[in-house]
Amino acid sequence: MRNRTAAILICFFGGYFGVHKFYLGQVTQGIIYLIFCWTCIPALISFFEFLGLCFMTDREFDARFNYDTSSPNMLDRATSYPVAPSNRSKTEATATLYELKKLYEDGIITAEEYESKRRKMLEDI
Incomplete structure (x- = not known):
């Protein structure tokens, strides 16, 4: 590290x-x-x-x-950013998409992760 x-x-x-x-x-x-x-x-x-x-x-x-995907001590990528269930309102989904975009801009998640989660969010709305 x-x-x-x-x-x-x-x-x-x-x-x-x-x-x-x-x-x-x-x-x-x-x-x-x-x-x-x-x-x-x-x-x-x-x-x-x-x-x-x-x-x-x-x-x-x-x-x-210091981000290492093989390290068990690092946060799990699947749970390190917000995911909105399909029963959320559009306002909550929009807020979640904004948080997801912020994580992408900060370099915490990759472009591929951002796009896949964004598409999943938009399909669930």
């Missing part, structure tokens, strides 16, 4: 070479940083990534970098 504080420190001290990208599991981006480290562009980008990591909440960090 990745630690946000460790990611911040690695980004600050090793961001020039993309070490933080390897730590966060973004190997392709880490290799790109290594290839272009002589241009100082990765240093500039990593500075802004450092700021982003500093202001990111732990929940956002976990949703983005």
